[in-house]
Amino acid sequence: MSEVERPARGVSDLGELLATMRPELDPDAWVFATAAEPLAGAEVTVVEAEGVTSVLRKHDLPTAGDAPARMRVSPPFARITLQVHSDLEAVGLTAAVATALAAEGIPANVVAGFFHDHIFVPWPRASDALASVRALQRDAARAGDARG
Incomplete structure (x- = not known):
């Protein structure tokens, strides 16, 4: 029996996850x-x-x-993929994104893959959701710059 390849673990630090994620909106419904x-x-x-x-x-x-x-x-829903290799055991990424979207009254359905998290939001709110997640990323990057 062959061994299962175990890819390198993803990022687990919440500050780094938020600061380095690149949210991408899929054009499909x-x-x-x-x-x-x-x-x-x-x-x-x-x-x-x-x-x-x-x-x-x-x-x-x-x-x-x-x-x-x-x-x-x-x-229909829109899919926003968080382009950062998040560790499956990372704590807080889903909560941070869901909290940012909830503050804007945007429902979020999250699916985690091995490499990325995918946020499904109502289609009519796609632009608002993307702006909210990008703002979360910018704020985290600024906070990281202030600490570093």
Whole structure:
């Protein structure tokens, strides 16, 4: 049996994470859809007792004729990817971003991948959310400069 490659750990210091993250807005609209089985094209799948949630680009949704029975679909969301390799055990990044967005009245649904965190926000609030997360990054960078 071969060994599993273990990539270098990501950044775990909250100040460094916030100061060095580069939030990027994906131009595509995303949806959360639930059905009995995962949907083809899903980039995130969550299995829950009530059903399977698939997160996918809106244009990848099955057409009416191909859609599974009883599929439910959310309104569109925007995806903001935090371009910083965050450690899966880092403490506070999600809370800091969610708090900044909550201060603006913007809901946030966070998905962590191995390398990056992805924030899904309502499509109509995408620009506001991106501005809020960028402001958080700038403030953290200034605070780091003041300490250093």
